[in-house]
Amino acid sequence: MLSRIGTIAVAAAFAASPLWIVGQAAALELNVFVPAAYSPSSGFIPGADVFKKLYAEFQKQNPDITLNYEVLDPGPAGLQKLLTVAASNGLPDVTIVDGQWIARLVQSNVLQPLDAVWPESDRADFHPAVIEAETIDGKPFGIMFQTGMRGLVYRPSMLASAGLTEFPATFDAFMAAGKTLKDKGISAEMVPAKANEEPSTMHMLSIFWGLGGKLVDEKGAPVFFEGDNGKYLADVYQMYRDMAAAGVMPASVTTMDENGLKPFFYGGETLAIGFSSSGVKQMWSEMPDLANDLAVAPYPMPEGEKPVTILGGFAYALTAKDPERAAAGWKFIQFMTSPKNMGEVNEVLGALPVRNSIWKDNTFFATNPMMQSYKRMYDGEMQTRPAVPIYNTISSAISAQLAGVISGQVKPVDAVAAARDAVMPEYERQKGR
Amino acid sequence: MTDLDQAAVLQTRVSRRRASRFQINGYFFFILPGVAFVLALTLFPALYGVYISLTNLNLGYVGSSFVGLDNYVRFFTWNDLGLVARNTLTFVATSVILQVVIGLAVAILLDQRLIGHRLMRSITILPWVLPSVVVGLVFAQIFGGSRLGIANYLLSLVGIGQMSWFADPALAMAILIGVCTWRGIPFAVIVLLGGLQTLPRDVYEAAAIDGATRWQRFRYITLPMLRPIILICLIMGTGGALNSLDIPLALTGGGPGNATELIAISLYKQSFLQLDISYGATIGTVMLVANLVLIVLYLSVLKPRRRAERG
Numbered sequence: 001m002l003s004r005i006g007t008i009a010v011a012a013a014f015a016a017s018p019l020w021i022v023g024q025a026a027a028l029e030l031n032v033f034v035p036a037a038y039s040p041s042s043g044f045i046p047g048a049d050v051f052k053k054l055y056a057e058f059q060k061q062n063p064d065i066t067l068n069y070e071v072l073d074p075g076p077a078g079l080q081k082l083l084t085v086a087a088s089n090g091l092p093d094v095t096i097v098d099g100q101w102i103a104r105l106v107q108s109n110v111l112q113p114l115d116a117v118w119p120e121s122d123r124a125d126f127h128p129a130v131i132e133a134e135t136i137d138g139k140p141f142g143i144m145f146q147t148g149m150r151g152l153v154y155r156p157s158m159l160a161s162a163g164l165t166e167f168p169a170t171f172d173a174f175m176a177a178g179k180t181l182k183d184k185g186i187s188a189e190m191v192p193a194k195a196n197e198e199p200s201t202m203h204m205l206s207i208f209w210g211l212g213g214k215l216v217d218e219k220g221a222p223v224f225f226e227g228d229n230g231k232y233l234a235d236v237y238q239m240y241r242d243m244a245a246a247g248v249m250p251a252s253v254t255t256m257d258e259n260g261l262k263p264f265f266y267g268g269e270t271l272a273i274g275f276s277s278s279g280v281k282q283m284w285s286e287m288p289d290l291a292n293d294l295a296v297a298p299y300p301m302p303e304g305e306k307p308v309t310i311l312g313g314f315a316y317a318l319t320a321k322d323p324e325r326a327a328a329g330w331k332f333i334q335f336m337t338s339p340k341n342m343g344e345v346n347e348v349l350g351a352l353p354v355r356n357s358i359w360k361d362n363t364f365f366a367t368n369p370m371m372q373s374y375k376r377m378y379d380g381e382m383q384t385r386p387a388v389p390i391y392n393t394i395s396s397a398i399s400a401q402l403a404g405v406i407s408g409q410v411k412p413v414d415a416v417a418a419a420r421d422a423v424m425p426e427y428e429r430q431k432g433r
Numbered sequence: 434m435t436d437l438d439q440a441a442v443l444q445t446r447v448s449r450r451r452a453s454r455f456q457i458n459g460y461f462f463f464i465l466p467g468v469a470f471v472l473a474l475t476l477f478p479a480l481y482g483v484y485i486s487l488t489n490l491n492l493g494y495v496g497s498s499f500v501g502l503d504n505y506v507r508f509f510t511w512n513d514l515g516l517v518a519r520n521t522l523t524f525v526a527t528s529v530i531l532q533v534v535i536g537l538a539v540a541i542l543l544d545q546r547l548i549g550h551r552l553m554r555s556i557t558i559l560p561w562v563l564p565s566v567v568v569g570l571v572f573a574q575i576f577g578g579s580r581l582g583i584a585n586y587l588l589s590l591v592g593i594g595q596m597s598w599f600a601d602p603a604l605a606m607a608i609l610i611g612v613c614t615w616r617g618i619p620f621a622v623i624v625l626l627g628g629l630q631t632l633p634r635d636v637y638e639a640a641a642i643d644g645a646t647r648w649q650r651f652r653y654i655t656l657p658m659l660r661p662i663i664l665i666c667l668i669m670g671t672g673g674a675l676n677s678l679d680i681p682l683a684l685t686g687g688g689p690g691n692a693t694e695l696i697a698i699s700l701y702k703q704s705f706l707q708l709d710i711s712y713g714a715t716i717g718t719v720m721l722v723a724n725l726v727l728i729v730l731y732l733s734v735l736k737p738r739r740r741a742e743r744g
Contacts, residue, residue, distance in 0.1 A: 076706055083492050107495050195690050196702055252578045252597030254689045255605070263579035389493030392707055403690030421512075429507075433494055 027066045030328050031092035033082070035074035037349070038096055038314060044282060050348040058335050065328050074098065074314070076392070079105075086110045093320035093329040097142060099133050099312050103387035106136050112318040113139035117330050125339065129311050130354045133384040142315030143337045146278075146351035149309050149377055150202055151296045152189060153265070153280070154272035162186075162271065167297035171239060174300035178248030181271055189243060190261045191274030193253040193402040200257075200399040202310055202385075203274040207236050207299050209308035209383055220388035222427055224398070225420035233398070233419075235302075237405045237412035244406045254403040262286075272297070277374055281350030296373045311382040313354065352378065390427050397422035479721060485714040492708035504715035513691060513699075521675070521696045524610060529670040531614040533663060536621025541655075543622065544629045554626075561619035569683025572612045602692030605685050609693055613680055617673065621666050628662030629655070664734045672727050676720065696720060 040055060042048040055067055072078045072095065079101045085091050086108060097105060105111045118140060123131055126144070134142040152167070159167060162181050168174035178188030191203045205215075208224075213232035215224045223229055243249035250270075253261070261273040266287055275283075277296070284291045299307045316333040320326040335341060343358040345351070346365070352374050353359055359378070365371045385391060397419040404410030410418070486504050490497035508514070543554050560568070575583045576598035585595045599605045632655065640650050656663075678697040681687070687694035687702070696716065704713025 076708055080492055080705065080708060104493060194686065194688055196687070196706060250578075250597065250600075252600035255578070255597070255599040255685070260577075263577055263581040267579050267581050269579055389491070392493060396702075396707065400691065403688065403692070407689075429489070429503075430491065430494060433489065433496070433498070 027064055028324065028328050029066045029068055030094065030325070030332060032067065032069045032332065033072040033078075033092045033095040034069050035078065035096055035314065036071045037074065038345075039069055039071060041071055044285075044349070046281075046285075046348050050345055054336065054341055054345070058332060061335070062328075062331060065331070067332070072096065082110060083108060091319045093318070093325045094332055095317055095319050096314050097317045099142070099144060099315055100385060100387060100391070102134055102141050102315070102317070103136060104389065105317070106141055110319060111141045112321065112326060113141055114143070114318060114330075115139045118143070125355045125357050127311075127354055127356065127378070127382070129382045129384070133311060134315055142317040143333060144313045144315040144354045145337050145342050146346055146349070147311055147313035147354050147378075148276040148278040149352055149374055150199070150206060150274060150276050151298055151309075151374075151377060152191075152272040152300075153275040153283075153294060153296050155290070155293045156295050157293050158186075158268065158271055167272075167295070168300050169298075171300045171302050175242065175246060175248060178243065179246060182247045186268070187250050187264075187270040188248045189272045189274070190249055190253050190256070190264055190270045191240075192256055192258050192261060193240065193399070193406060194255060194257050194260075195400045195403055196396045197257050197399055198395055199274075199276070200402060201395040203299075204236050204240075204398065205310055205385070206307040207239065207301065208232055209310075210299075210301055210305050211235060215394055216386045216388055216390070220386065220390065222390055222394055222420075222423050224394060225416050230413075230416050230420075233416050234412040237401065237415050240402065241405050241408065241412065245408065249406075251406050254406050274299075277350065277352050279350075280370065281348075284350075294370055296370060296377075298377060306380070309377045309380060309382045311384050313351075389430065390423065393423050393426045394419075482714045482717050482721070485711055486718045488711050490710045490714075491712075492710060497711070500711075504711055507712065508715050508719065513694070516691065517694050517696055517699055520606070520692070520694055523606065524613070524677075524681075524693075524695055525671055525674040528610045528613045528617065528674050529667060531610070532617040532621045532670050533625075533666050535614070536618050536666065537625050537659075537663070539618065539622045540625035540629055541651075543626055557622050558619045560616050561623075563616075565616060565679040566683050568612065568616050569680040572608070572680075573684050576608055599685055600689055602689060605689060605693050609681055609685055612684060613674065613677060616680065617670060620673075621670065624666050624669075625659065625662060628659050632658050661734055665731065668727050668731045668734065672724055675723060675727075 036042055037044065037047065038051065040048050040052040042051065055069070059065070059067055070092065072081060078098070082091070082095060082097070082101070082105060091110065097111070102111065115138075123140070130144050130147070131140060134140050134144060154167060159165075162177065162184070164177055168177050174188065181188045192200050194200050208215075211232040213224065213229045213236075215222065215229075217223045224233055240249070244251045258273075258275055258279065261270075261275070262283070264270045265273045280294070283294065298309075301307055316337055318326060318329050318333060320329045336345075339355055339357050339361075342355060343353065343362045343365075346353045346358060347362060352371075353362070353365055359365050359375055365375070385395075400422065401410060401415035401419055404418075405412055405415045487499060487501060488497045489500045489503070511517075539557060543550055543557070547553075577583070577585070578595070578597040578599065580586065580589065580595055582598070584598065588594070588596065598608060636654055636658075637650055640654055645653070676697055677695070678701055681693065681695050681698055682701065685693040687698045697720070700713050700716040700720065703709045703716060707713075
């Protein structure tokens with residue numbers, strides 16, 4: 001009897017297998033490259049969970065598509081990988097890209113324009129600067145789903161204990177407050193100033209742009225050292241030097257990236273750190289008492305000036321050229337960037353939204369005081385980093401001078417000249433290509 | 434021996450020679466996949482790297498073209514070359530000498546077969562089995578500049594104030610050398626202990642009978658006999674330190690500024706941060722030449738030893 005049942009079961013399995021094979025063959029395998037932080041492989045468990053949930057939901061809604069994701073480095077190595085796989089015809093169908101890479105990827109014909117598939121009505125929900133950041137020759141090439149904003153993150157309780165009711169808005173007031181804090185053994189500010197680290201430059205850029213400085217001209221040629229631009233950059237260096245010389249900021253910041261500053265902040269050794277909004281949720285999870293005691297302030301500026309917020313973030317982009325794969329890819333992008341799903345991801349990760357509807361309708365972003373502080377920065381002036389190939393060299397050259405300036409070994413004007421000398425030979429070399 | 438016998442002997446010799454040639458060919462056939470694998474993974478990338486160094490391939494730009502020796506001219510006229518070369522030389526020389534000197538002292542101690550020497554041998558090897566990136570990150574935590582840094586906490590227990598370990602260029606370099614030395618000592622110990630255990634004991638006994646002191650036995654027996662092993666240690670350690678990227682990158686990243694920037698860090702920054710693949714390949718080619726010089730040295734050290742072994 002048992003052997004008969006076994007025989008029937010095996011026969012049934014064999015009989016059904018062609019159906020299973022046909023079913024599998026019919027499913028389109030959609031290949032997606034995503035940074036770990038924006039995937040089910042995220043090290044931040046709530047982040048991993050939300051992506052697992054959304055991917056499963058997408059699969060359920062689209063049984064004809066099998067989703068395969070591969071982790072992509074979020075730094076320059078990610079761009080390198082995309083260009084390498086493009087050269088060997090191994091591109092995925094969809095990829096998440098840093099907004100900075102879009103121009104380069106479009107040059108190499110890696111990304112597909114979205115103007116034909118992305119409705120105008122949906123585009124209207126985004127901040128105009130966001131759309132502009134992803135548009136080349138009038139065509140959008142990505143849909144940004146979050147932005148990170150940099151500012152000075154501080155504890156209001158610590159500010160109050162220093163006798164201050166609000167975070168100083170001007171540089172002079174900040175220096176005065178910093179000297180008071182110094183007497184209590186607390187530094188007023190720490191911003192990352194490690195050489196060749198992009199965030200080191202990004203913190204400087206908000207001030208530099210706020211003063212009116214320009215990195216490159218309309219043709220993409222470096223001009224950060226010329227005339228007023230050079231003066232503004234020297235002013236920013238001077239502000240860093242003044243803070244270090246007065247003991248308002250420790251000189252050791254020249255060895256630190258943003259994460260390296262966190263122990264000083266957690267240990268109450270500094271009032272404020274230069275930090276990205278992207279790490280706020282992580283901070284709350286690492287130190288729960290910060291949930292109700294964390295705020296963000298723009299960089300204190302010389303009287304009458306305001307810093308400019310850097311707009312930049314990751315975007316979903318379509319790489320598939322085959323119409324069938326492109327259609328499936330667009331389905332996935334639409335799903336992940338829908339207001340509901342994008343809002344859920346933004347909320348869980350604490351990544352700032354770029355859709356106006358999320359800022360308005362999502363309870364967390366609409367009511368959380370910290371997020372509302374970011375919203376005020378978001379509503380102000382925003383600028384993207386120039387999407388020109390020489391930018392990496394400029395950024396590296398500017399941050400490389402920080403150690404010398406902060407320690408007092410290099411004068412700000414000499415630092416500007418040294419940065420120029422590091423950039424221009426490379427620019428001349430590449431100009432003739 | 435008759436002509437017939439002589440012919441038979443000759444025939445045997447010829448067939449033996451043929452068999453031996455066949456054996457060589459047979460061996461060659463079997464090692465061919467291995468040789469091809471090694472060549473594909475070492476020789477091809479190396480030669481391709483040399484080729485790329487003669488172009489202007491930069492992933493920030495579309496396309497590339499042949500630029501001859503431009504990248505080499507750029508490298509040898511690079512403003513920071515002096516600093517990076519000095520840093521690399523200081524790092525390599527100091528860490529390798531310390532590794533061998535301390536490694537030799539530890540090896541001699543372990544060779545004494547004192548109580549617990551087996552346990553000590555296992556403990557000595559521990560730093561070597563740790564992934565080097567983990568070593569770099571752990572020591573970065575230990576020497577963290579905040580009061581939450583382990584070293585600062587320990588100092589605070591004895592009333593010493595907080596220190597910014599990586600903010601001072603000399604201190605940062607000293608920590609980098611110290612950590613790499615710590616990581617490299619086990620390798621030196623293993624190699625030198627192996628060498629010590631092959632030294633003939635009767636020579637020591639004869640010297641002891643002749644009244645040689647411990648120092649004299651070490652100076653006039655151990656050191657000269659261990660010389661080839663020490664040289665191998667020095668050369669391999671130099672190769673390892675010269676190409677070392679993981680610990681320096683995780684620990685100081687070349688900072689503060691570029692005060693601890695080593696040649697391998699420059700290569701990494703150019704290739705993977707600046708995306709200037711050609712210039713990175715140029716630095717890589719210069720390092721390749723330096724490594725080839727080390728290999729030649731290594732082989733020349735081994736040669737006399739092989740001859741001596743053959744008798």
